[in-house]
Structure formats: structure tokens, C-alpha cells
Amino acid sequence: MTLNRLAVCLAPLLLALAGCASGPPAPKPWAETAAREFNLALGRVTVQGRPVGLTRSQAAGSPLPVVVYLPGLGQDAEAGQRWAAAWAQAGYAVLTVQPLEYDAAAWRSPLARSGEFRALGERHYGTAQRAERLAALRGLLAALQASPTVGGLTLDWDRAAVAGYETGAQTALDLGSDASAWQPRALIAISPPPMEAPGGTPALLITSDTDGDALGLVREPAERRRAFEQRAPGSAWLLTPPGLSHAALSGTLPPEGWHAQDQHRGRNMAAPMPTQPRGQGATGPAGGAPRGPRSGSATEAAMADLQEAMQLSTAFLDAQLRSARLPASPMLSAR
Numbered sequence: 001m002t003l004n005r006l007a008v009c010l011a012p013l014l015l016a017l018a019g020c021a022s023g024p025p026a027p028k029p030w031a032e033t034a035a036r037e038f039n040l041a042l043g044r045v046t047v048q049g050r051p052v053g054l055t056r057s058q059a060a061g062s063p064l065p066v067v068v069y070l071p072g073l074g075q076d077a078e079a080g081q082r083w084a085a086a087w088a089q090a091g092y093a094v095l096t097v098q099p100l101e102y103d104a105a106a107w108r109s110p111l112a113r114s115g116e117f118r119a120l121g122e123r124h125y126g127t128a129q130r131a132e133r134l135a136a137l138r139g140l141l142a143a144l145q146a147s148p149t150v151g152g153l154t155l156d157w158d159r160a161a162v163a164g165y166e167t168g169a170q171t172a173l174d175l176g177s178d179a180s181a182w183q184p185r186a187l188i189a190i191s192p193p194p195m196e197a198p199g200g201t202p203a204l205l206i207t208s209d210t211d212g213d214a215l216g217l218v219r220e221p222a223e224r225r226r227a228f229e230q231r232a233p234g235s236a237w238l239l240t241p242p243g244l245s246h247a248a249l250s251g252t253l254p255p256e257g258w259h260a261q262d263q264h265r266g267r268n269m270a271a272p273m274p275t276q277p278r279g280q281g282a283t284g285p286a287g288g289a290p291r292g293p294r295s296g297s298a299t300e301a302a303m304a305d306l307q308e309a310m311q312l313s314t315a316f317l318d319a320q321l322r323s324a325r326l327p328a329s330p331m332l333s334a335r
Helices: 003-021 030-037 081-089 117-125 127-146 167-176 221-230 258-264 307-321
Strands: 040-047 050-057 064-070 093-097 155-165 186-190 203-206 236-239 332-334
Touching (some): 030 040, 030 081, 050 127, 064 081, 064 127, 064 167, 064 307, 081 093, 081 307, 117 167, 155 307, 167 186, 167 203, 203 221, 236 307
Parallel strands (some): 064 093, 064 155, 155 186, 203 236
Antiparallel strands (some): 050 093, 236 332
């Protein structure tokens, strides 16, 4: 056998061995994992020109209580999968929507491309865009509530919460401060900016002692507690899971292509999902925060354990929307 013919014969074996040496196989797409392993149904509808992601349990029947989730800067309706999965598994219909297109496209903007991240943050968190985002959210909520079904589901808007991360947290708290507009029965603000947030709608604020800010707008993680400290007594709870970075708190799984980056770093970055015992990895995509400046690596959120925070946030929703008892936890304090 000639050397050339031998090389041709061995090529498939060499490719197989190379695949084994490169690390674990690429994870399944999140939609497949959600359906087959977590009994979740994913969908998408368009409302007023904005995509709205829908996550629910396959076993849940209508009408379902609702959580409207508002992603953070540079994120779209695909973001926050870990939060959405936890709430959906508890029987909530989770609608994920980014009210403004240029919030979703923040990391593709001229300011981001030129590295002017503080200026980018000041624009998106600033007064004008903050008001525009709130107005867009009100329009989206009105349209959703006016529809008899959303994605074929009947929703119970009398048992509804609004949650958000970063700019989404800011908007959720702004919505709860306006008594003249429709009010949800509960708010969840994950990693909110330092802000004034009066109002009596029950609110859970989630932050940590390492909840940093690569945009340069927050000097210390403790500043993110300002809204909690100013809420009316009896209307606010603070959840502080220790050691979770700003990236980890996003609860967002990254694009599929980041798996190759994880392997290149020589790590197994499988992320525990809501229903798994501590220490087991998910088969969903590994990775962490959305594109743009982050407080840690691309895989940081996958390494962090959000399980207890997700469980307590679900317990808060159950307490406000289903009259359940909110359990005590050293991570949870009340105003």
C-alpha cells in the first residue's frame, strides 16, 4: 500500500481521534434541551413589531399566570433563559421582550465599536431613553392584554409580574412607580442601576456583593440596593446570593459558537439548570453573558450557581401571585 493510499484510509480515524481529543461534544441547541429534558415549550410571536419569546411548561394548562421578562443592554428576546426556565417550570408563562430595538443592538452601535462604553451606558440608562423604553413597554403590555391568546395560550393578567435585568430592571421599577398605569402584582429587578423607585408594588431586588459594572456607571455593588432602601416598608425584599458576578446574574446562555471558545480554554463549562441537583451539568449551551463588556469571562455565568436564587425568586412569585408562603433564607431580607 502506498503512503498516499494509507493516508486516505487513516483519515477518518484520525478525524475521529481529533474530535475526541478536542473535548466534550458540542451541546445541544437550547430549544432541543428545553423540550426534551426540561419539559418546556418555546415559542415566539411578534407584537407591535417586536419579537416576544414565550417559555412555558408543556404540562401547564391555561389560563397561566404571567411573568413579563425585560432583558438587559444588548440582549434580545432570546436572553435570560435560566430565569425563564425556572419560572416556567413552576407553572408561569414567561414572555421575554426587549421593548426598544436599539437597546438590543447596543453592542453594534458606533459608541460600542469605538469603546465609549460609559457614554453608551449614559445614553441607554439616561432620562430620554428611559422614558421611551417605559412608553414602549406600556404599549406592548396593552397589546398583549388586548389579545385573547398569546401564542395559543390564555394568560391570566390578574396574576402577572414584570421582571427585568439591567435596563430591564430599571424599566420594571419605573413601571411600578407609576400608579396611573396598569400595575402588575409583583416586580423582580435583577442587577438594577442605582435609582429612585418609589411605589408600593411588591418588589424583589436581586444583586450580589460582586455585582460590578464594566460601563463605569456604578462605583460599588452596594449602590444597586438604593431602590430597595427607598421602597415603602412592607413592599420590598432583597435577595443577595453571594459571589455572583454581574455576568452570572444575567441568567443568559450564550450563542452556540462559544462552545469552541470554552474547549480552547480547556474547561468543561456545562451550566447547571433549574431542575438539576447541585453539581450536575446541563446539556444546554455553555457560557455566560451577552456580548459587550462584562465583569468576567464569556463562560463566567455558566460556572456560577444560580439555583438557590432562582428558587427564591420563584417562591417570591408564588407568594405574590398564588398566596403562598415566602420561605426564610439568609440571602433574603425584607424592607
